[in-house]
Amino acid sequence: MRAARTAATWAALAAVAGAAARDDPSLPDGPEKALVVRVCTACHEAATFTQLRLSREEWTHEVDGMIERGAKANRREAKQIVDYLVKHFRAGKG
Numbered sequence: 001m002r003a004a005r006t007a008a009t010w011a012a013l014a015a016v017a018g019a020a021a022r023d024d025p026s027l028p029d030g031p032e033k034a035l036v037v038r039v040c041t042a043c044h045e046a047a048t049f050t051q052l053r054l055s056r057e058e059w060t061h062e063v064d065g066m067i068e069r070g071a072k073a074n075r076r077e078a079k080q081i082v083d084y085l086v087k088h089f090r091a092g093k094g
Contacts, residue, residue, distance in 0.1 A: 032084035
């Protein structure tokens with residue numbers, strides 16, 4: 001009974017954290033936002049990467065590195081994530 005209650009508590013916390021990430025104003029709206037939230041914020045907050053300004057090559061390297069360390073994304077999703085990050089957080093942009 002206690003284990004079930006603990007599991008339910010963790011599930012509720014994960015749902016709240018996921019909802020907060022989707023509403024994170026540091027992540028601009030776009031078709032890939034939900035994918036970025038699912039893959040990238042599973043391990044860290046959006047602020048970890050929204051403060052960066054990287055080139056396409058650098059974002060590709062970062063995303064590939066995260067996938068190598070366990071981020072759950074296939075090649076198509078990785079490209080979509082990089083496209084989103086380059087569009088909103090590229091080197092030379094604001």
